[in-house]
Amino acid sequence: MCMHFEQAQGSVAADAERASGFRYGHEDWLVQFKREGAGIALVDPIALRDTEVSWELFNTAVGSATWIIHDSLQDLPGYAELGMKPQALFDTELAARMLGAHHFGLAAVTEHYLGLVLAKEHSAADWSYRPLPRDWRNYAALDVELLIDLESCMRAQLKAQGKDSWAQEEFAWLLKRGLAPKIPRQDPWLRVSHITDLHRDRRGLAVVKELWTVRDEMAQQYDISPSLLLSDAGIIEAAKIKPRNLRTFRSIRLLNQRVRVHTGSEQDKMFERYAPIQRMVKPVVWKEAIAKALNLSDDELPVLPVRRSENSHGEDGNAPRSMRLWQQRHPERFDRLGRVRKVVNQIAVDTRTPSDVIIKPQYLRNLCWVEDVEHVDVAEFLAEQGARNWQIRLIAESVSRAIM
Numbered sequence: 307m308c309m310h311f312e313q314a315q316g317s318v319a320a321d322a323e324r325a326s327g328f329r330y331g332h333e334d335w336l337v338q339f340k341r342e343g344a345g346i347a348l349v350d351p352i353a354l355r356d357t358e359v360s361w362e363l364f365n366t367a368v369g370s371a372t373w374i375i376h377d378s379l380q381d382l383p384g385y386a387e388l389g390m391k392p393q394a395l396f397d398t399e400l401a402a403r404m405l406g407a408h409h410f411g412l413a414a415v416t417e418h419y420l421g422l423v424l425a426k427e428h429s430a431a432d433w434s435y436r437p438l439p440r441d442w443r444n445y446a447a448l449d450v451e452l453l454i455d456l457e458s459c460m461r462a463q464l465k466a467q468g469k470d471s472w473a474q475e476e477f478a479w480l481l482k483r484g485l486a487p488k489i490p491r492q493d494p495w496l497r498v499s500h501i502t503d504l505h506r507d508r509r510g511l512a513v514v515k516e517l518w519t520v521r522d523e524m525a526q527q528y529d530i531s532p533s534l535l536l537s538d539a540g541i542i543e544a545a546k547i548k549p550r551n552l553r554t555f556r557s558i559r560l561l562n563q564r565v566r567v568h569t570g571s572e573q574d575k576m577f578e579r580y581a582p583i584q585r586m587v588k589p590v591v592w593k594e595a596i597a598k599a600l601n602l603s604d605d606e607l608p609v610l611p612v613r614r615s616e617n618s619h620g621e622d623g624n625a626p627r628s629m630r631l632w633q634q635r636h637p638e639r640f641d642r643l644g645r646v647r648k649v650v651n652q653i654a655v656d657t658r659t660p661s662d663v664i665i666k667p668q669y670l671r672n673l674c675w676v677e678d679v680e681h682v683d684v685a686e687f688l689a690e691q692g693a694r695n696w697q698i699r700l701i702a703e704s705v706s707r708a709i710m
Contacts, residue, residue: 307339307344307347307349307364308363308364308366308367309367310341310343310344310345310347311339311341311344311347311364311367311368312366312367312368312369313343313344314341314342314343314344315341315342315343316341316342316343316371316454317341317371317372317373317374317396317454317457318339318340318341318368318371318372318373318374319338319339319340319341319373319374319450319451319453319454319457320337320338320339320373320374320375320381320385320392320450320453321337321338321375321376321381321446321449321450321453322334322336322337322338322380322381322384322385323335323336323337323338323431323433323446324384324433325432325433325434326531327430327432327531327533327534328432328434328530328531328534328576328577328580329432329434329529329530329531330525330526330528330529330530330531330532331529332384333351333352333384333387334351334381334384334385334387334388335350335351335352335433335434336348336349336350336351336433336438336446337349337351337385337388338446338447338449338450339450340450340451340453340454341368341371341454342454346447346450346451348443348446348447351388352434355388360389361388361389361390361391362389364390365389365390365391369393370393370394371393371394372394372395372396372457373392373394373395373396374396374398374453374454374456374457375395375396375397375398375453376397376398376399376412376415376449376453377397377399377410377412378395378397378399378400378480378481378484379480379483379484381484382480382481382483382484382485383484383485383488385484385485386484386485391485392481392485394477394481395477395478395480395481395484396457396460396461396473396477397476397477397480398412398415398453398456398457398460399412399415400473400476400477400480400663401460401461401464401473402415402418402419402460403660403663404464404469404472404473404476404659404663405460405463405464405467405469405658406658406659406660411426412424412449413426415456416452416456419456419459419460419463420452420455420456420459422452424448424449424452425445425448427445428441428442428445428446430573431573431576432573432576432579435576435579467657467658469657469659471696472696475694475695475696476694476696479694493611494518494522495514495515495518495519495522496610496611498514498518498538498541498542499538499539499542500538500539500542501514501542501610502610503542503546504542504545504546504610505610507545507546508604508607508608508609509548509599509600509602509607510545510546510548511545511607511608511609511610512599512600512602512606512607512608513541513544513545513548513595513596513599513600514541514542514545515599515608516595516596516598516599517536517541517544517545517592517595517596517599518541519595520591520592520595521535521536521541524587524591528583528586530580530583530584534577534580534583534584535583535584535587536560536561536592537560539560540558540560540561540592543558543560543561544558544560544561544592544596548596548600549593549596550600552593555589555593555596561589561592561593562589564584564585564587564588564589565581565584565585624668624671624672625668625671625672625674625675626671626675627668627671636675639674639675642674642679642708642709643670643671643674645708645709646670646673646674646705646708646709647661647670648708649701649704649705649707649708650664650665650670650701650704650705653700653701653704657700664697664700664701665688665693665697665701666691666692666693668691669688669691669692669693670705672687672691673687673688673691673705673709674709679709680709680710682709684702684705684706684709685698685702688701688702
């Protein structure tokens with residue numbers, strides 16, 4: 307494969323398939339490539355890892371070629387973990403957004419720009435399954451089949467709209483961000499869905515933390531998605547009810563349903579593979595975790611992180627997202643933000659570019675939240691926030707006038 311890709315020319319179309327929702331981790335279980343003159347290659351990275359084969363040969367073979375990826379931030383971290391080192395990027399999802407498309411999925415983008423419809427019936431498949439069925443392999447190949455044509459078409463349209471240099475800056479930023487080392491999340495149990503429902507219930511938070519911790523340990527042990535052992539909804543329900551006896555515990559169906567029921571799709575058979583593991587995890591596991599949380603002393607109970615007090619740049623460095631808070635408590639800042647948004651929205655209309663592509667909305671909120679904003683260098687502020695040069699050049703002067 308490396309020899310064929312080295313002898314070929316042009317960009318490299320790339321994609322990856324994971325087993326999210328089935329396995330514990332988020333590693334790539336299949337990677338796909340295409341280059342004109344080399345054809346399509348489907349590679350099992352797990353099998354390669356087990357043979358200790360390095361990706362350096364492939365990195366050398368493709369050299370500085372542009373990698374065409376759809377929604378690159380989904381795939382680049384996995385590539386980096388495997389040892390791939392893309393040196394240039396063209397993201398078809400971001401290109402579609404910059405061109406003003408209304409739908410950004412690969413199938414929608416391909417249909418819009420090439421007039422071809424991609425089948426997506428295996429998009430949620432368990433890609434850790436081996437051997438991969440032929441129709442799955444065909445589906446995976448189609449994900450890179452048209453990316454090179456897409457790049458050619460979209461590059462032409464970006465150039466026609468005067469956005470090619472904008473896109474290059476964005477692609478370079480995405481590439482750097484996607485390949486950067488992952489920063490471990492602090493207190494990952496706080497990401498349980500709807501945990502904010504319990505923000506004043508410290509005992510309930512203790513139940514969430516303990517159930518999440520036990521669930522995560524068992525999911526990692528059995529290499530199964532945590533949600534297949536216990537759903538977030540089950541964790542939150544248990545935290546609200548706080549069952550202190552067997553009868554109350556048994557009344558919570560999600561804690562006692564050992565095999566999740568999935569009906570009406572081809573995924574049913576995939577989920578059946580994990581039923582034996584689900585049956586191994588008895589409800590008593592959750593019962594003991596809840597009991598441990600309920601027996602903690604008050605001093606041991608967790609709390610949701612409290613935002614730091616307001617400063618010139620807002621709370622925790624970010625301005626509040628609630629417009630009601632802006633309007634009711636800080637009307638002058640609310641008016642300022644309205645003026646800035648109006649200016650940016652007009653630029654968006656004039657350039658036929660979505661406003662959230664022109665600038666991240668949080669950056670504008672942070673700017674308008676500054677108390678002495680009249681003395682702020684807007685261009686410098688936006689750069690510190692993370693705005694790219696093209697964004698600053700496009701809006702800084704107009705925004706400066708709007709905040710005065």
